[in-house]
Amino acid sequence: MVNTAKKFVEKEVAPVALQVDETGEFPGQLFKRAGELGFLGITMPEQYGGLGLDFTTAALIYEEIAKSLPVLTVNMGAHAELAGGLLNMLGTPEQKEKYLTKLCSGEYIFACGSTGPEGGDNHVEHAANAVLDGDEYVINGNKVLVSNIGVADVYIIFIKTSEVDPITRDGISAFIVDKNTSGLTIGSYERKLGWHGSATGTISFSDMRIPKDHLLGPEGKCMQATAVSCTNEFLICGPVGLGMAEAAYQMAFDYSMSRIQHGVPMYDRFQVTKFKLVKMRTMIEELRAFVYGTLADKDAGNLELCEGRMLKIRGAEVAEEVAREAIQIYGGVGCIDETGVERFWRDAKVLAIGGASIEALQDFIGTMMRYGKYPLA
């Protein structure tokens, strides 16, 4: 399994990774190949074209890809973990047959719109709303910072269908929206610090009418499933951060061995270089143990929601620090984009915010701790 990912990365991803970062274009051909190779339905049921495998396997694949082109894991995560997770948990058999099979094969690209321009991830404050009119819902409003827009064939969106309960979040419904739906407007791509190629932007709904049977799950009660699919995406951020950190570390190590200073490799000349690399490596091995220990819990059905969030926090932190130190070891050359190491720091910075910021995740964990929901074992 991992060899398949390694070969894919070596032969197809690595040769174009810098180009994707430079142009910012969605890597459509790589995404298609990811579908052909089975990477888009790893944890999905075999009945709908998935492989029915565990999250540890998915993590190993994501880790390999993140070593070369982190943004491809962002494209895949929004598609397979967020949208796919919701379809799998909430979809009717007919919806799964129609959409989940094409999600697993990559025939359809999916996007997931959750964040509102008002209130961020606090759906209570969101203005976007849906009103049932006969056999159709009429939807108005916006979703911002949505990945895979423009290239997506299908959007899963979260929209208020009644007043939202601030505790249970009841009142939010999920809908399946086909790309050609009248009233759906796709905004332009945001220019970002990192994740170039994620096709991120705003989608707007203006009297957008969608059939009643495009409601995903029970009306007003999608947030429990959303919490699970978000946790799955947070879990994947752990191995993604790990892969990015490994790539930046390896580049820095190789550079320190090949860069001659005072007649010897920089690694041998400067104790500080060695110590930096040892610290980077230690953080990587700590993260690896945390990632695969937590995923073993997930696969055994023993995952704590807090730990899923911690994995994203730690994955982003380690990737950011290791990539920053890698640039430092390179010196001035590390600041040149052609070198290819600085993009890992830019992507790590976005990983610390995109999908859910470290602070938002800490707030959730802190609340769980405050009310005794996450006691020490």
Added chain:
Amino acid sequence: MATIVACYKWVLDEEDLVINPDRSIDVSHARGKISEFDKSAIEATMQVAAQTGDATATLTFGTPDVRKSLKDALSRGPATGYWVGDAAACDADALVTSQVLASAIRTIDGTSLVICAEGASDTYARQIAPRVGALLDWPTVTSVIEMKVEGDSITATRKLDGCLETVTVNRPCVIAVLPAGYEPPIPGLKAVLSAGKKPLHELGIAELGCDPAPAAKVLSSQGFIANRRNVIFVDGDASDKVTSLVSALKKEGMLS
């Protein structure tokens, strides 16, 4: 139903080989893999089977370690795996290997086409296909980059020095392919998963009636170390630099 058999060799991964300062070769950390060229033979098998609808199988002869290769081989498409695992394979020469393979092929029902690589990525001796063909008394076509199959007739394009040659041959036959034209795709995860469920058949050297004693023995192996001259031609324009490079190569005896 006719069967197409792809033969492959389990070799040491050349990227894991270490050349010691005394030019001895350290293989202690080398992992095994299917010879890169042989992956093209398997791909050619699948492409021909897509034209004919024939059954497909893989066949390999190696040390007992070769069992590790079966899942990778079958993830590339063939339906059945045949293997001969024997410690004697470690010292087997081309004669022994081809005798074992030919004997094994005789046991596979309906075999009408055997596809090998032109050579393996470790020795590239180019002997197996012609020898297997001779032992089976089947025609052999080597250096093939393209095949079209109509019934029992195969029209093959051979890539030779300076020209392409088109030949026809009737099955049963042995074909040796070059990697060009048969780029092996990366097996998808579904193919990897299903490979573990495909039927395997282990064959023994004794039951095949083969003598594993090699006629040719390897006495020693020494690594090749490239010595760089570290000469950079900087004077003049591009044309002058090329002229200087050619002169230097002639002086070294590399060009005549």
